[in-house]
Amino acid sequence: MEDFLKKVEEKVAIGLVGGSDLHKISEQMGFPRGIGVVHKHKYVFSENGLVAHKNGELIHKQSIQNEVGEEKLQRFINFSLRYMADLTLPVKRGTFIEFRSGLINVSPVGRSCSQAEREQFNAYNQEHKVREKFVMALRKEFADFGLQYSIGGQISFDVFPKGWDKTYCLRHVLQDGFKTIHFFGDKTIPGENDYEIFADERTIGHSVTSPADTMQQVCELLQMTSL
Secondary structure: OHHHHHHHOOOOOOEEEOOOOHHHHHHHOOOOOOOHHHHOOOEEEEHHHOEEEEOOEEEEEOOHHHHHOHHHHHHHHHHHHHHHHOOOOOOOOOOOEEEOOOOEEEOOOOOOOOHHHHHHHHHHHHHHOHHHHHHHHHHHHOOOOOEEEEEEOOOEEEEEEOOOOHHHHHHHHHOOOOOOOEEEEOOOOOOEOOHHHHHOOOOEEEEOOOHHHHHHHHHHHHOOOOO
16 A cells, blocks of 8 residues: 555555544554654644644644633533443453543554454444444534544544544645545444545545555556556
8 A cells, every 4th residue: 555655655645534543543544653644745734634744744633622621521421430440341441541642542442452452342332333322422412612523543533623533634625726636534424433525515425445446546547557
């Protein structure tokens, strides 16, 4: 995939957007010791673009704490911790709530779980809808907080002010004059964390199922031969 993206970047500008913080995105992209990923692509948008890098330089940073306020954040966190304390799951590990610059990540199983435990919870959640029920409870309890919930990945969901989904990153590329923006994501149905940017009228959305499928669709779009 890294070799493929190098070829793609000879033809178009690439922006990488994810809900995770910059260190996690760097780790996912093969930079386990730091934030080297910001030097790999023209744009790197961590936390949905609330933390934005262009050509390796930080160009924007927003804070959920400033937007929501400490009192409401603590009420939300306290409720979430009490809710998770009453859950019985196949396993529970650590880091159930991760506070990031632009969002709060909530993980009923805990983000410190192993890969095997991650897959175990994912299978359990598909049957019991743990995350979906949790989000429903939060929507009811904090209906007046102006929060948005997005389920992505295998073990957690993100919480952020309305409008701070992945469409937030679009402002950074639109102000640079880009007219055509293609988005590729695998969580593109309503309620999942790619849906808003996938369906946004400012993008051309592509739903993908795997790295191989992503490469094939990009090749077809750019009339490239696959590597």
